Amino acid sequence: xxxxxxxxxxxxxxQGNEPLLAVDNLHVEFHTRAGVVRAxxxxxxxxxxxxxxxxxxxxxxxKSVTAQAIMGILDMxxxxxxxxxxxxxxxxxxxLSEHDRTHVRGQRIAMIxxxxxxxxxxxxxxxxxxxxxxxxxxxxxxxxxxKKAVELMDRVRIPAAKQRVHDYPHQFSGGMRxxxxxxxxxxxxxxxxxxxEPTTALDVTVQAQIMELLAELQRESQMGLILITHDLxxxxxxxxxxxxxYAGRIVENAPVYDIYKAPAHPYTKGLLDSIPRVDQKGxxxxxxxxxxxxxxxxxxxxxxxxxxxxxQENCVTDAPPLYEISGTRGSACHxxxxxxxxxxx
Amino acid sequence: MxxxxxxxxxxxxxxxxFPLNQGIVFKKQIGSIKAVDGVSFDLHRGETLGIVGESxxxxxxxxxxxxxxxxxxxxxxxxxxxxxxxxxxxxLKRMRRNIxxxxxxxxxxxxxxxxxxxxxxxxxxIHTEVAPKGDRRKKVQELLEVVGLNPDHINRYPHQFSGGQRxxxxxxxxxxxxxxxxxxxxxxxxxxxxxxxxxxNLLERLQNEFGLAxxxxxxxxxxxxxxxxxxxxxxxxxxxxxxxxAEIYDRPAHPYTQALLSAxxxxDPEGRERRERIILQGDPPSPANPPSGCRFRTRCxxxxxxxxxxxxxxxxxxxxxxxxxxxxxxxHDVVHAG
Numbered sequence: 163x164x165x166x167x168x169x170x171x172x173x174x175x176x177q178g179n180e181p182l183l184a185v186d187n188l189h190v191e192f193h194t195r196a197g198v199v200r201a202x203x204x205x206x207x208x209x210x211x212x213x214x215x216x217x218x219x220x221x222x223x224x225k226s227v228t229a230q231a232i233m234g235i236l237d238m239x240x241x242x243x244x245x246x247x248x249x250x251x252x253x254x255x256x257x258l259s260e261h262d263r264t265h266v267r268g269q270r271i272a273m274i275x276x277x278x279x280x281x282x283x284x285x286x287x288x289x290x291x292x293x294x295x296x297x298x299x300x301x302x303x304x305x306x307x308x309k310k311a312v313e314l315m316d317r318v319r320i321p322a323a324k325q326r327v328h329d330y331p332h333q334f335s336g337g338m339r340x341x342x343x344x345x346x347x348x349x350x351x352x353x354x355x356x357x358x359e360p361t362t363a364l365d366v367t368v369q370a371q372i373m374e375l376l377a378e379l380q381r382e383s384q385m386g387l388i389l390i391t392h393d394l395x396x397x398x399x400x401x402x403x404x405x406x407x408y409a410g411r412i413v414e415n416a417p418v419y420d421i422y423k424a425p426a427h428p429y430t431k432g433l434l435d436s437i438p439r440v441d442q443k444g445x446x447x448x449x450x451x452x453x454x455x456x457x458x459x460x461x462x463x464x465x466x467x468x469x470x471x472x473x474q475e476n477c478v479t480d481a482p483p484l485y486e487i488s489g490t491r492g493s494a495c496h497x498x499x500x501x502x503x504x505x506x507x
Numbered sequence: 508m509x510x511x512x513x514x515x516x517x518x519x520x521x522x523x524x525f526p527l528n529q530g531i532v533f534k535k536q537i538g539s540i541k542a543v544d545g546v547s548f549d550l551h552r553g554e555t556l557g558i559v560g561e562s563x564x565x566x567x568x569x570x571x572x573x574x575x576x577x578x579x580x581x582x583x584x585x586x587x588x589x590x591x592x593x594x595x596x597x598x599l600k601r602m603r604r605n606i607x608x609x610x611x612x613x614x615x616x617x618x619x620x621x622x623x624x625x626x627x628x629x630x631x632x633i634h635t636e637v638a639p640k641g642d643r644r645k646k647v648q649e650l651l652e653v654v655g656l657n658p659d660h661i662n663r664y665p666h667q668f669s670g671g672q673r674x675x676x677x678x679x680x681x682x683x684x685x686x687x688x689x690x691x692x693x694x695x696x697x698x699x700x701x702x703x704x705x706x707x708n709l710l711e712r713l714q715n716e717f718g719l720a721x722x723x724x725x726x727x728x729x730x731x732x733x734x735x736x737x738x739x740x741x742x743x744x745x746x747x748x749x750x751x752x753a754e755i756y757d758r759p760a761h762p763y764t765q766a767l768l769s770a771x772x773x774x775d776p777e778g779r780e781r782r783e784r785i786i787l788q789g790d791p792p793s794p795a796n797p798p799s800g801c802r803f804r805t806r807c808x809x810x811x812x813x814x815x816x817x818x819x820x821x822x823x824x825x826x827x828x829x830x831x832x833x834x835x836x837x838x839h840d841v842v843h844a845g
Contacts, residue, residue, distance in 0.1 A: 220699040321789070335790045336562075365561040365726060367787045370770035374786060392700055395772030399779055418776045436704035437774050438733030443752075446711070447733065449704035453669050 180252040181208040182386045183232070183271070183354050188246035190227050190410075193239060199457045201227045203410040204246070206484075209354060209386035216389045216397040216418070218433075219407035222454055225390045228407075229356045232388075233273050234263045250354070269299055272352035276359035278339035282331040288315075288342050289327035295349040314345040318375060337368035341375065348379055355380075356388045361396065373400060394437060398422060403490070406430050409455045409465035412484060416491040426493035426502045428470045464495070472497050513588065514549035515687045515720050516573070516606075521546045521582035523565075523572050527795060540795050542568040544744035545582070547821075552687065553714065555721040557735030557752070559728055559767070561791055565744040566724045570690045573722065574608050575599060586688070604634055607681040611693035613673035617665040623676055624661040627651070630683040637684055650679040653716075654709060671702035678709065682717070690722045695730060707734060728771050732756050740764045743794055743802040746821055750829030758838040760824060760831040763803045765839055801833070809835045 190202035202224040209215045219225040230236045232248050248255045275281040293307035315323035318341040361369035380387050404421050406414040414427040425431040432450040452469040461468050467477040484492040524539040543565045550556050558566050571577045575591045584591045591602050610616035627647045631638045638646050648658035654675040681689050695703040725731050738755040740748040748761040759765045766785040787806050798805050804814040824836040
């Protein structure tokens with residue numbers, strides 16, 4: 163009998179108020195020939211069952227690296243995790259052995275990747291790839307596992323699943339491929355699902371289909387969902403709470419309604435202001451000045467200060483902590499009060 | 508914007524089919540991909556026409572035919588009154604000066620082995636009459652300044668620039684020959700959100716400065732609305748709706764446009780439970796074998812018998828103020844895009 167994930171982790175509930183998944187002061191560095199890249203610098207967030215956390219940020223903000231650290235799929239080396247904890251129901255995943263970690267990965271915490279075509283193996287049929295989850299983790303026979311694969315393809319609404327189970331990834335459209343990825347990720351009923359830009363490569367019409375499917379699956383199984391994206395529209399549609407990342411830190415976290423009504427960090431405000439709005443047609447769009455920072459050589463003090471319109475002297479020297487605004491809200495800006503009171507453009 | 512005078516670009520019944528062949532030695536045509544299948548529009552000086560649609564609807568093929576990179580199967584593309592499809596040799600070369608392109612991916616559309624100066628100056632090598640040899644370096648530096656880059660960086664290589672800066676290089680290359688028309692194929696979709704606004708502002712400033720006409724192809728509908736004077740919605744190689752930006756966005760008449768607009772996530776969580784959303788089922792049909800009659804009917808909730816038999820023409824329908832191709836067109840405000 164194979165060891166199952168239940169042997170490694172308690173099946174239900176952790177200790178007391180421990181959330182489903184908690185990332186606590188996580189640091190990730192990459193040791194490269196050019197120097198140390200500090201990709202994640204003290205990120206903390208939590209996800210509860212049935213909750214959707216959106217992690218918002220641009221490329222290089224560390225949002226995907228954090229997710230990869232949770233999944234345990236970072237290449238180490240060059241990646242190093244010098245500090246921090248990732249607690250799943252109270253158990254620190256970073257302290258588990260690689261063997262035990264394998265039981266968590268895919269079974270308890272699963273992930274959907276951005277580019278479904280490159281995430282699927284082109285030389286195996288999709289049925290084989292989906293059923294592999296059952297063969298490897300559940301020890302099912304080939305025919306049993308294949309039956310389960312068809313069920314799953316039905317569940318993610320792939321038409322004519324029974325016939326298409328023997329097709330190869332290239333025979334599917336982009337949206338259908340992403341459904342196959344979702345089928346694989348939910349195969350073993352994970353409790354946390356990480357979706358890393360799941361719809362970025364897709365058309366808006368297909369994006370709407372996929373986001374609806376994810377929401378439905380989440381309602382059915384009460385998964386905690388971590389949605390990693392740079393799309394402010396998608397976030398507004400589905401998120402319960404948001405963590406905005408910049409240069410490897412969370413610069414603002416808040417419930418979704420609060421952040422759109424009144425952002426408390428100049429970066430968040432800049433992002434929201436740069437969305438084209440109808441009443442701004444014919445006018446110049448607001449644009450955040452400058453370029454995203456070089457992670458090899460982060461600015462001193464607040465990493466956003468070279469691009470910040472509210473910069474003061476102490477921003478250059480003192481890195482702001484994540485100030486608590488309310489029980490559910492925080493902002494890493496010395497002047498969050500001014501930002502919060504400031505007018506939206 | 509300007510709607511008077513002669514159009515700089517006239518497109519009439521443009522068709523581009525790609526043959527589908529079978530067999531290796533004895534090739535036999537077994538069908539064709541109808542990538543662009545009857546598209547007509549005018550473009551005036553200083554005007555921006557936005558083109559939206561799902562992937563595979565023929566947006567990029569249309570761009571290629573306009574650029575004379577592909578020859579049209581039938582129909583005409585007239586630039587300044589002359590048909591680019593009929594032109595050959597020296598005449599075609601001169602006409603191409605007038606229409607330039609900005610590509611989607613600034614990471615692959617710039618040759619990594621050429622310096623920025625060589626990339627932007629390359630059009631002058633081909634069209635030597637535009638700038639005499641001695642002048643070129645100076646011209647390139649002027650262009651760099653126009654797009655907001657440091658003219659001293661002329662000897663740098665593309666990898667030394669960020670994504671937004673690279674797109675500026677691509678724009679400078681497009682401007683080099685002082686064209687009247689620039690075709691922008693997804694110019695900002697590869698860029699970070701905070702950089703997109705910078706590049707869009709640049710494109711708008713250049714338009715005002717040089718009176719450029721843009722064909723702006725993008726899938727981000729809010730960006731298209733911001734920059735466009737008119738918008739064309741494409742589905743399987745045809746325009747299904749064409750009108751002023753406010754007409755398309757506030758009073759869409761074609762069901763496909765309505766579905767497309769309703770699928771765009773609104774960046775404001777307020778009232779998200781009550782928002783009307785039309786979710787289209789399935790994927791667009793194959794352009795090799797489009798449905799009879801109206802091409803959208805297989806995914807349309809309004810489809811009736813007539814839709815399978817008779818192809819709806821792009822015309823002004825009763826109760827609507829702009830062109831749409833639906834037997835049952837009626838305006839319906841689906842999104843209150845704010």
